[in-house]
Amino acid sequence: MRHERQIELLRRLEAANPSLDSEPWPQAEACVRFPASTYVDPVRFEAEKQILFRQGPVLLGFSCQIREPGSYLVADLGGVPVIAIRQRDGSLKAFVNICRHRGATLAPCNGKVAASLTCPYHGWTFGLDGTLKVRPGAENAFDVPKEDMPLLPIAVAEKHGLIFGRAEGTGPVDVDQALAGAESELADYNLGNYHHFETRETEWALNWKLILDTFLESYHIRTLHRTSIWPEYLANTAIFDAFGPHPRNIGLLRSVLGELEKPEAERNLMPHATTQYILVPSGLITYQRNHIQHWRVSPLGVGRTRVATSIYTAEPAETDKARAYWTKNLDILLGVTGREDFPLMEQIHANLASGAMPEVVFGKLEPGLIHFHTAVARAIGLPEGA
Ligand code: FES
Ligand SMILES: [Fe+2]
Numbered sequence: 001m002r003h004e005r006q007i008e009l010l011r012r013l014e015a016a017n018p019s020l021d022s023e024p025w026p027q028a029e030a031c032v033r034f035p036a037s038t039y040v041d042p043v044r045f046e047a048e049k050q051i052l053f054r055q056g057p058v059l060l061g062f063s064c065q066i067r068e069p070g071s072y073l074v075a076d077l078g079g080v081p082v083i084a085i086r087q088r089d090g091s092l093k094a095f096v097n098i099c100r101h102r103g104a105t106l107a108p109c110n111g112k113v114a115a116s117l118t119c120p121y122h123g124w125t126f127g128l129d130g131t132l133k134v135r136p137g138a139e140n141a142f143d144v145p146k147e148d149m150p151l152l153p154i155a156v157a158e159k160h161g162l163i164f165g166r167a168e169g170t171g172p173v174d175v176d177q178a179l180a181g182a183e184s185e186l187a188d189y190n191l192g193n194y195h196h197f198e199t200r201e202t203e204w205a206l207n208w209k210l211i212l213d214t215f216l217e218s219y220h221i222r223t224l225h226r227t228s229i230w231p232e233y234l235a236n237t238a239i240f241d242a243f244g245p246h247p248r249n250i251g252l253l254r255s256v257l258g259e260l261e262k263p264e265a266e267r268n269l270m271p272h273a274t275t276q277y278i279l280v281p282s283g284l285i286t287y288q289r290n291h292i293q294h295w296r297v298s299p300l301g302v303g304r305t306r307v308a309t310s311i312y313t314a315e316p317a318e319t320d321k322a323r324a325y326w327t328k329n330l331d332i333l334l335g336v337t338g339r340e341d342f343p344l345m346e347q348i349h350a351n352l353a354s355g356a357m358p359e360v361v362f363g364k365l366e367p368g369l370i371h372f373h374t375a376v377a378r379a380i381g382l383p384e385g386a
Helices: 003-016 042-054 175-179 183-187 208-213 320-353 367-379
Strands: 032-035 058-062 071-077 080-086 092-096 116-118 125-127 132-134 153-159 162-166 195-204 233-243 246-253 273-279 283-288 291-301 304-313 359-362
Touching: 003 233, 032 367, 042 291, 042 367, 058 071, 058 080, 058 283, 058 291, 058 304, 071 162, 071 291, 080 153, 080 162, 153 175, 162 175, 175 183, 195 320, 208 291, 208 304, 208 320, 208 367, 233 273, 233 367, 246 367, 291 320, 304 320, 359 367
Parallel strands: none
Antiparallel strands: 032 359, 058 162, 071 080, 080 092, 092 153, 116 125, 125 132, 153 162, 195 304, 233 246, 246 273, 273 283, 283 291, 291 304
């Protein structure tokens, strides 16, 4: 983040007069209630799946994850399996990740091939550009010409080191439009120069929005994370802004208070911050001191969600020491969220699904939650707060 922007954000923080954890910083004008159905209504979930995850552009991943020709990443866009593949000329194509013969999944997980993808069922083989090359042992058994059976293309675009895809619709994806004003700040991170370290997937019995809720307020740090991260982080005080529908929530280390003691021109925010861009609907990009995380959320059902967590580093992890360091970093990250945040969110989902609790309330110190849920409701055509 540019230095002048950091100084401006620290000025706002200073004006709010953060006093460790005693006083909340109310950045929303009023608290807002959302009905429990926000999370548990299957009809609403179908609308979100269709409008946000199938028809809308979704962040698939980072360009640097698939630098080499033949490298590919897979994703689920509202139930549609897709695959984005780096071409020989460096461009990117994306397809429905389903074999044109009888519907098997072509590539079950991220990977790299030399020149073609082969279906695990009967061996049909497709080029990187999606053309059907070979129907082994059965060329004469199909009256349909091979050129009529390429992989089904989907719209894909990459810019600022980010890859966006869309499962439905024929028009191109406009990355800057999808980023809705966040593009210049995200471009400054030079994400294309980062190096993919590792991606791990987990699945949770909860609505997809509860995963993102986890990252949208710092209020819970003092209680839920009392023994893990609270000693290091400020609770009640996070810096909230938004770009179109996308909230940006900056969590703050306690060390930021020392920064406020310095003359303004010498201050830096980034070493004391966890800067989180929630890209509606599926993505969370977090910049944290020496690395970047990408969390991709894939709703599998109204109460079932897959989460892929990736770590990207500024330098490639080429030594055992570096690999051990980043593995431990990912272990800690998934340990805190996997033991403390997401099990609690599963509990919330079950409680709201019981029907015994009519609504949730977001306070004035939870502006990210208010913004996010208002944006999602608006996108699927619901009146505010519905
Ligand atoms: S389903 Fe892929 S080759 Fe038969
Ligand atoms: Fe948390």
